[in-house]
Amino acid sequence: MFLNYLKGFAEASAFYSEESDFETTHLENVILHSMHLCKNRNLDEKLVAAIAMGHDLGRTHLNVHGKKHAKAGSKLMKKLLKDSEFSDDEKAIICDAILHHNEKNKIHNEYDELIKDADSLAHRDDGILKEDNKYEQYRIIASESESVEMTFAPVSEWITPYREHVVMLKESYLNKEKRDNHPDEWVHEIRTGTRKLRTILKFLAPTEKKIQKKLDKWALEMSEARFLHVATLKADSLSPKVNKKLNGLYKELGSKLSQKKIDKRIEQLNIEFDHEKIISDSLSRYERLIMDVTPKNMHKLRVKGKSIKYLTQMELTELSPSELVDAVLRLHDLLGDYNDFLEMADYFKESRFKGEAKKLMDLIQMEIFLIRKIILCCTTTKNVRYN
Ligand SMILES: [Fe+2]
Structure with a gap:
């Protein structure tokens, strides 16, 4: 009963609003995406419907624009819900979701998340997704990923x-030409080979x-040289200080x-590998x-x-969806840079590097948000398996 009333109320509000065409289509699209996501995520249909129908009433019915419309x-929804059949807890879920629906850069409860994701998908369909709106784009990628998988060979x-990399490591160690003419590459090759x-x-x-500890030691032995070389790459001014x-x-x-x-x-x-076992x-x-x-972590x-x-890289594992792989790799690179700057700040006692690290933090947070979002959305099949 109430939902029928609310639907009529929302449609009429959209129809009589300033941007009637846009609001009407947007409302339709949000409802459509919400109901689809609701099924995938096993949430309560009535709650989701109420949230979707009411999410933009602040703008369409009350003519409040910008951030305050939520x-x-x-x-307004709180008033409308007064005589509905929803319980007090359910009323609170609906009103909270509408209140939060614009905070696309945060992760709230599953109902809040659903309307934010549906709203983002609808913005794409409406053709008003801005390219710099990373969070809405991330939400779209995450919502359309059905499962997270990591497959091992x-x-x-x-x-x-493994054997090939042992041979490659030996070759790297013995490459005198590289050692004498490009020692930075020589160090990097050995260090990466050892870590692999x-x-x-x-x-x-x-x-x-035992052998794992040794490998750690051999990689560590190259670390200071690698670190100082990276420092000169990241800040030219350090070269004279460091080169000697x-x-x-x-x-x-x-x-x-x-x-x-x-x-x-x-x-x-x-x-010799006798009991071959992969812990995965x-x-x-x-x-x-x-x-x-x-x-800290x-x-x-x-x-x-x-x-x-x-x-x-060694094709021993495969991750999906591919956006997750990209995000993991990008996050790893960002964290590497972040770590380098922090170490440089410490080593050279220069706070400008701390400033650089701080700047990277924003990007890092965004990548973490994306990965977290993909994992959270993939509730249907979470799967780590062997071929
Ligand atoms: Fe909105």
Whole structure:
């Protein structure tokens, strides 16, 4: 009964509003998308319908424009709902959702989220989605992603890339030409190669802790040189300060890593895999992490993102939807830059780098928002599986 009344009320308000054509189509589109999302997300149809019909009454009925239309609409809805069959709790859900429906950059409860997503989808259909409205675009991507999947290649397919990367690491170590002429590339190659092996082993041989620790040590040995080189790339002015030290480090590494030492390292990497077992809760761990992001776990987030990045590059895992992959990779890069700037601020005692890190934070928050949103929306099938 009430919903019929509300529908007539909303349609009439749209029809007699200043922008009658737009409001009428927008209302239709929002209702359509809301009901579709409602089914996917298993929410209460009556509540969703009431929210969708009433969401823009502040503008259409009360002629309040801009940000304030949400609050005005919510107030009006409270009055309209007075004699309806909805319970007090349900009335509160409806009014809150209308109140929040414009705050696209925040995540509220599932009903609030549904109207925000439906409103974004409708704005796209209405042709008024602004390109710089990242949050509405993110909401569209997330709402249209049906499931999050992380697929792993079969275990047997992990061994070949592992062996190949061991050979590649040896070649990197022994590349004298690179070591002498492009030591920055030499360091980076060894460091990345070592980290990739570390990532594969974490999955392929989770119990082989000793060799994993060694790989960590070998990567760490390259870290200071890599860090100083990155610092010169990010701030030219640092080069004179740093170059002498950097050259010293390159020299030290070169003489430390004798042929004998390299051979010994490579030998340790020739592991026989007898009980091949992959532990693959990587995505769900990432998921838990991303739902609870604090400045403190940014580091963990970066490490997790890095594993996903390496595994994706080596084609050992596949993530879907592709927007999720993009966001994970982009987030990882941003977190890398963020981390570099913080370390630089610390190392060089210069606060301008802290300022740079702060600027990156906004972008990082946005990527986190997108990933979180995709994961939240994919309630139908959450799936981590093996081929
Ligand atoms: Fe609105």
